[in-house]
Amino acid sequence: MPTQDAMTPDPRTALPSIDRLLRHADAAALAAGHGRQRVVAALRAELADLRAAGGAAPGDAALLAGCARRLAAGAAPSLVPVLNLTGTVNHTNLGRALWSQRAADAAYGAMRGAANLEFDLDRGARGARDSHTERLLCDLTGAEAATVVNNNAAAVLLMLNTLAQGREVIVSRGELVEIGGAFRVPDVMRGAGARLREVGTTNRTHRHDYAGAIGPDTAALMKVHASNYAIRGFTAEVPQADLAALAAGHGLPFLIDLGSGSLLRLAQFGLPDEPTVRQAIADGADVVSFSGDKLLGGPQCGILVGKRELIDRMRANPLKRALRVDKVIIAGLEATLRACADTDLARREIPTLRLLTRPLAEIAACAERLHPAVAAALAGVAEVAVIPCRSQIGSGAQPVDLLDSRGLAITPRADGPSASAIARMFRQLPLPVIGRIHQGAFILDLRCLEDEGPFLAQLGHLGAGR
Numbered sequence: 001m002p003t004q005d006a007m008t009p010d011p012r013t014a015l016p017s018i019d020r021l022l023r024h025a026d027a028a029a030l031a032a033g034h035g036r037q038r039v040v041a042a043l044r045a046e047l048a049d050l051r052a053a054g055g056a057a058p059g060d061a062a063l064l065a066g067c068a069r070r071l072a073a074g075a076a077p078s079l080v081p082v083l084n085l086t087g088t089v090n091h092t093n094l095g096r097a098l099w100s101q102r103a104a105d106a107a108y109g110a111m112r113g114a115a116n117l118e119f120d121l122d123r124g125a126r127g128a129r130d131s132h133t134e135r136l137l138c139d140l141t142g143a144e145a146a147t148v149v150n151n152n153a154a155a156v157l158l159m160l161n162t163l164a165q166g167r168e169v170i171v172s173r174g175e176l177v178e179i180g181g182a183f184r185v186p187d188v189m190r191g192a193g194a195r196l197r198e199v200g201t202t203n204r205t206h207r208h209d210y211a212g213a214i215g216p217d218t219a220a221l222m223k224v225h226a227s228n229y230a231i232r233g234f235t236a237e238v239p240q241a242d243l244a245a246l247a248a249g250h251g252l253p254f255l256i257d258l259g260s261g262s263l264l265r266l267a268q269f270g271l272p273d274e275p276t277v278r279q280a281i282a283d284g285a286d287v288v289s290f291s292g293d294k295l296l297g298g299p300q301c302g303i304l305v306g307k308r309e310l311i312d313r314m315r316a317n318p319l320k321r322a323l324r325v326d327k328v329i330i331a332g333l334e335a336t337l338r339a340c341a342d343t344d345l346a347r348r349e350i351p352t353l354r355l356l357t358r359p360l361a362e363i364a365a366c367a368e369r370l371h372p373a374v375a376a377a378l379a380g381v382a383e384v385a386v387i388p389c390r391s392q393i394g395s396g397a398q399p400v401d402l403l404d405s406r407g408l409a410i411t412p413r414a415d416g417p418s419a420s421a422i423a424r425m426f427r428q429l430p431l432p433v434i435g436r437i438h439q440g441a442f443i444l445d446l447r448c449l450e451d452e453g454p455f456l457a458q459l460g461h462l463g464a465g466r
C-alpha cells in the first residue's frame, strides 16, 4: 500500500524543463539582451534554488521574472558614476579629474575609429606617438622635449631607471614623500634600480648637504615636491635654481618630481599657488615630471618634460614601451593642453579649474536652492541646514590651504538613523552621492555639484533601502 507521502504530488517534479522555458517569449527577449548562454545558466541557477527550497513550483512567467532579476543583477556594472560632494575636488578614490567636453569628444573619436597615433599623415610613414602632445607641452612649459606615460609614478620610475640605474640619487630627507597607496619615494627609487642618498634633516637641508654628498657614484640631484604635507617652523630648503646650478657645476642632471605640477599660475585665479612646470624649467631643471589628472585636469597620465637628450634616452628605454599611454589618453590630453593655451578657455572648459574657481556666491545659491528639497526628503529623519564649509584641491595639492565653500549639513535626530546610516542612504541612491561625516553630521559640499537636476530627481529614493 502506498504511503501517505507517495500520494502527495512532489512539487519539485512540477518544475518545468529548461527547454520548455526557453520557448517562452520572455526567454527569447532575455536571450536577445543577455545572450542565450547566460539565460540558460540563469535558468539553471533559478531552478536549482527552487529545487533546494522545495516549495511549490511557480508559474513559468514568475520563474522567468526571477531569471530576469538574476541577469540584471549580474549585468549591473561595477564601475558607476557618482556625485562627488566630499569637498575634495580632485579625489583620487573617486577618479580624480573630470574630463572636459572637448577632451571627451576627442577621446571618443579616437576610440571609435582608427587614428594617426603613430602615423605621419604628411609623409605617409611611421610617426611618433608623442608628436601629438610634445609641441603643446613644450610651448606651455618652455621645455625642449616632452613624453607621456601612464601616470606620474610611472614617469618618476622611467626617469630614475633611465638616468640613475645602479647609481645614487641625492634627495633631501624632508622630501621622502609617501603619496598614498604604494608610492613612496624610497620604494620607487629601489624599483627603478637607483640608490637613494638622503641628505639633510626632515626640516632643514642646505646646499652644502647636497654638495658634500656628490661623488663618483652620483647620477643626479632630485627634488620631490612635498605635495601632501607642509613642514612649517624652523625650516630650510635649497631653492631649485641653486640646486640646478650645483648639479650643472658637476655635470649632473637635476630632476624634479613636481607631483601636481600646474601649467597655469593658480594665483591669477585667486587660488593658493602651486609651483608651475614652467618655473621649474626656467630655474634650470633638466627633467620635470608631473601628473596629467591632478591640477592639469586631464586624463590620468604622467608627463616628463626637459632636455631633449634626456627625454630621448627615456624614450629609448624598454620600460617606456611598457608604460606608454594609448590613443584615447593622447586624444584627451591633447584637447586639454589646447585649452590650457588660453587662460579664460582653460578656466571655462577644464572642470578641475572651473570647480576650483567656482564663485562662492554661486555655490551658496545652489545650497539655498537645494535646502528645501533635501529637508523635505529627510523630514522626520534628520535636520538639514546650509553651512559654510571648506573644500580642498585634493590629490596632494595644497593640503594646508582650503577654499571657502557652502554645503548642506545633515544632522541626525536622536531617534533617527545615525550620520553614517544617512551617508549610506545617499550612497545607495541610483546615482550614488558621496559626502563626508564631520562632527556627527553628514556634510554635502556643493562646490562640485554643477548639474542639480539629477541630484534632485532622485531624492525620492532616499531611504528606499532602509
Ligand SMILES: *Cc1c(COP(=O)(O)O)cnc(C)c1O
Pocket: 151, 152, 153, 154, 156, 177, 179, 183, 224, 225, 226, 227, 228, 257, 258, 259, 260, 290, 291, 292, 301, 302, 395, 396
Ligand atoms: C601624486 C604624486 C605622484 C604620483 O602621481 P600619480 O599621477 O598619482 O602616479 C608622485 N609624486 C608626487 C610628488 C605626487 O604628488
